Amino acid sequence: MIKAIKGFNDILPEQAAKWLRLEAVLANVLARYGYEHIRLPIVEQTDLFARAIGGATDIVEKEMYSFADKSEPPTPLTLRPEGTAGAVRAVIEHNLLRGDAPKLWYIGPMFRYERPQKGRYRQFHQLGVESFGSTLPDADAELIAMTYLMWQELGLKDEMRLQLNSLGEIDERHAYRDALVTYLTDKQEQLDEDSKRRLTTNPLRILDSKEASTQALLKDAPKLAEFLGDDSIAHFEQVKAYLDELGIHYEINPHLVRGLDYYNKTVFEWVTDKLGSQATVCAGGRYDGLIGQLKSMGSDKPAKSEPGVGFAMGLERLLLLIEAVAPFDEIVACDVFVAAHPDVYSAGVRFAQNLRYDRADLRIKMASATSLKAQMKKADKSGAALTVIIAQQELDEQTISIKNMQTGEQQTVDQKWLSNKENFAI
Incomplete structure (x- = not known):
């Protein structure tokens, strides 16, 4: 693989x-x-x-x-x-x-x-x-x-x-560089291997060495501030x-x-x-x-x-x-899950699309047109606060069923209920 x-x-x-x-x-x-x-x-x-x-x-x-x-x-x-x-x-x-x-x-x-x-x-x-x-x-x-x-x-x-x-x-730094090289040249055998290499290529980087022995040598070295x-x-x-x-x-x-x-x-x-x-x-x-x-x-x-x-x-x-x-608050990928019976699935697609136009603040998911039971399992995993359920009865009565995914409570409301932020805000 x-x-x-x-x-x-x-x-x-x-x-x-x-x-x-x-x-x-x-x-x-x-x-x-x-x-x-x-x-x-x-x-x-x-x-x-x-x-x-x-x-x-x-x-x-x-x-x-x-x-x-x-x-x-x-x-x-x-x-x-x-x-x-x-x-x-x-x-x-x-x-x-x-x-x-x-x-x-x-x-x-x-x-x-x-x-x-x-x-x-x-x-x-x-x-x-x-x-x-x-x-x-x-x-x-x-x-x-x-x-x-x-x-x-x-x-x-x-x-x-x-x-x-x-x-x-740059001229001040070069003057300091020369003084640092002069100081360290006589002590180069005490430097770590990286610092020995840097002594001829980039000696200022020796100041940043993580080796305790090198840092001990630098305590008495010239200070850059003295050259400013x-x-x-x-x-x-x-x-x-x-x-x-x-x-x-x-x-x-x-x-x-x-x-x-x-x-x-x-x-x-x-x-x-x-x-x-x-x-x-x-x-x-x-x-x-x-x-x-x-x-x-x-x-x-x-x-x-x-x-x-x-x-x-x-x-x-x-x-x-x-x-x-300081962890971020839990990040939820979905606010509303729309589940529609396969026989009226196209109506569910239309409902979800209209809701996306009406409520730009909501993250809305749908599963594929599998059984309603399979869609509800996906709703459980989605992290959504609410699941909208649409079957033939809801379609005939121009309503939707809404399930609170935390409490399990379910109610039947008008199809436009979710379009009103006062009814459901995130």
Whole structure:
């Protein structure tokens, strides 16, 4: 039997209903902040990710699903491992920054080849949000405030901790990088294997190591904050001031660097300890140089950049957290089940169709034209609050029989009884 590929999971109807509810809450908050929806392709040119994310990152080195298409010569393509690069490509390609400061969001599957584990799959789903056009710290604070409102709407406010850091500008980060490499080079034999490799490829990622021995070495290492210039410090202080004004508590995490090369200044993560070890549910930051970097692809000349800041939220992990601490109310797939005797089944179909026109708020199901007994068994399994029963007698009298599926009580009413919300509301 053919089965799903490892790490590529089916989302069955019971779970899919929870996904829809979660997505509706997130979309509602985004609309309240004035963000607009954009739909992006899941396949992009491989060079887009190599250029945007950075060739020395784990994603580009080990995790991308890449292949060549059938064109001549073949074009290297990649299933998107993250969404920001594609969103920036779309903004540039369609001139969305011309006289505007777009605020966009997208949602959908991403793809990375890594070991599948609980809440982390090879095909996973993210909500991505990007705000373009402002260098000011209020744009950073707005995104954090928006995620904070999302946690409140989902009943997760007390389960999430906000961690902040500033990466400064690229020259400040490079100066810090050199100092960190100098400090660790003499101690590299004490580093874990991943950190030894990163020392020559992406040394800032060593700060994020989960190895206790490496973290012990880092206690006396140079600190990134010592290398920040006045502008970077002032920007970060203003972000913190906005969060203080909004009553949003945060922790400064000097080892928070993010795994992608395009970030500068503010970076942040929302983490929880309710999923076992500390887990990141939402992460993002500022990327003021990325637009210019992608504009200049294929050219020797640097291109003018535009500021940007954004975040990505892992929906699998978020749903696991909701299930653990604030489960959604029971999601019922059916409110009214219509059962019709096979001899008058077409009349039942007509009744159900008319009711769908009259009551857009109701979820109405019918079974196939089997025996009435078999249809009632399906009504029991449907979770419906009411079952409408139509046989020849009801048809002759222009009535319907209604059975309360919780109490078992049954009554005969006018055919239009359910069309009135005062008689039956959900």
